[in-house]
Amino acid sequence: MPEVKEVLKRVKNAEMKKGYITEIFSSFQGEGPYAGRRQIFIRFAGCPLSCFYCDTPYARDPTPGFWTAHKKKPCTKRNPVSTNELMEYVKELHTPDLHSISYTGGEPLFSASFVKEIATEAKSMQLKNFIETNGYSAKDFASVADCFDFASIDIKLRNHRAVEEKDYDKLYSNAVECIRIAVDRGIGTIVKVVAIKNTSVEEIEEICRDLADLNIKFVLQPVTAPPDLQSADIVPGIKELFALSETAGLFLQHVMVIPQVHKFMRIP
Ligand code: SF4
Numbered sequence: 001m002p003e004v005k006e007v008l009k010r011v012k013n014a015e016m017k018k019g020y021i022t023e024i025f026s027s028f029q030g031e032g033p034y035a036g037r038r039q040i041f042i043r044f045a046g047c048p049l050s051c052f053y054c055d056t057p058y059a060r061d062p063t064p065g066f067w068t069a070h071k072k073k074p075c076t077k078r079n080p081v082s083t084n085e086l087m088e089y090v091k092e093l094h095t096p097d098l099h100s101i102s103y104t105g106g107e108p109l110f111s112a113s114f115v116k117e118i119a120t121e122a123k124s125m126q127l128k129n130f131i132e133t134n135g136y137s138a139k140d141f142a143s144v145a146d147c148f149d150f151a152s153i154d155i156k157l158r159n160h161r162a163v164e165e166k167d168y169d170k171l172y173s174n175a176v177e178c179i180r181i182a183v184d185r186g187i188g189t190i191v192k193v194v195a196i197k198n199t200s201v202e203e204i205e206e207i208c209r210d211l212a213d214l215n216i217k218f219v220l221q222p223v224t225a226p227p228d229l230q231s232a233d234i235v236p237g238i239k240e241l242f243a244l245s246e247t248a249g250l251f252l253q254h255v256m257v258i259p260q261v262h263k264f265m266r267i268p
Helices: 004-015 083-093 108-124 138-147 165-184 201-211 238-249 261-265
Strands: 021-028 038-044 066-070 075-078 098-104 129-133 150-154 188-195 217-222 254-257
Touching: 021 083, 021 261, 038 083, 038 108, 083 108, 098 108, 108 129, 108 138, 129 138, 138 165, 150 165, 165 188, 165 201, 188 201, 188 238, 201 217, 201 238, 217 238, 238 254
Parallel strands: 021 066, 038 098, 098 129, 129 150, 150 188, 188 217, 217 254
Antiparallel strands: 021 038, 066 075
C-alpha cells in the first residue's frame, strides 16, 4: 500500500498544470538595475506584441513543439511541460549565487495561470520570483502579482510598432496599471523603456508624468540593433540619451540608462 504522503503527491502532480515554454537556463540578468545577478530564466512561449527590435522572435510562437533545458548538455523535450517537470530543472540549475527565478518570454502573462503555479512552487522552495513583462494585461498581472518579489514592466513607445496605432492607448494604460499594481503590492518595480533614435522628449515626459507619484526604478534602455538594421539608424546618441534622462529626472527619483549588458558579454 502506498503511503498517504505518496498518494497525495501523486494527486497533486496529476492536478498540476502544463504549459508551453521555449527554454530554461541559468545565466546573468542582462538588463536594468539587477544586471549581473544570477538567475534561472524560464522563457515562456507566446507574445501578442510585435516590437520591431524583438530579440526573441522564436519565443512568440504560443505553441512550440519542443523546449530546451540548457544544462551542461542541452536537452530538448516535448511541449507542453508540467510544473512538476520544470521544477525538477529549477532544482538542477540552482547555484549558490542565485538571485531569483526570471519569468520571461515571449510574454509570461500569456501563460498567467501556469506562471502562477510555477511561481507558487518556487516560493514554497524559498526562491525569489522576478517577472519580466510587457504589461499588456493588467488583469493577468493582478492575478499573478502576489507571487512576485520583483517586476520589470515595459512601456512600449508608439514607434516600437508593438501594436497597431488604434490599439496603442489600451496597451499603454494596461502597462501603467500593471506598474501601479506592482508598487501597491510592495513588489520591487522596474519600469523599462527602450529608447530608439529620435525618441521624443515629449513622449518620455508624458510617461514620467503618469508615473511621477510611484516608487519605481526607471530604466532607459538604448535599443540593441537587430541584425537586419544598421546601429547608426536606430540607436540613440549620447546627447539624445542625456536629454531623455534629464527629462525623466524632472519627475522620477531613480532614473538610469543601461544597455543590454548580456549582448556585450555574448551570453543568452
Ligand atoms: S514584447 Fe518582448 S517578446 Fe514580445 S515582441 Fe516585444 S520584444 Fe518581442
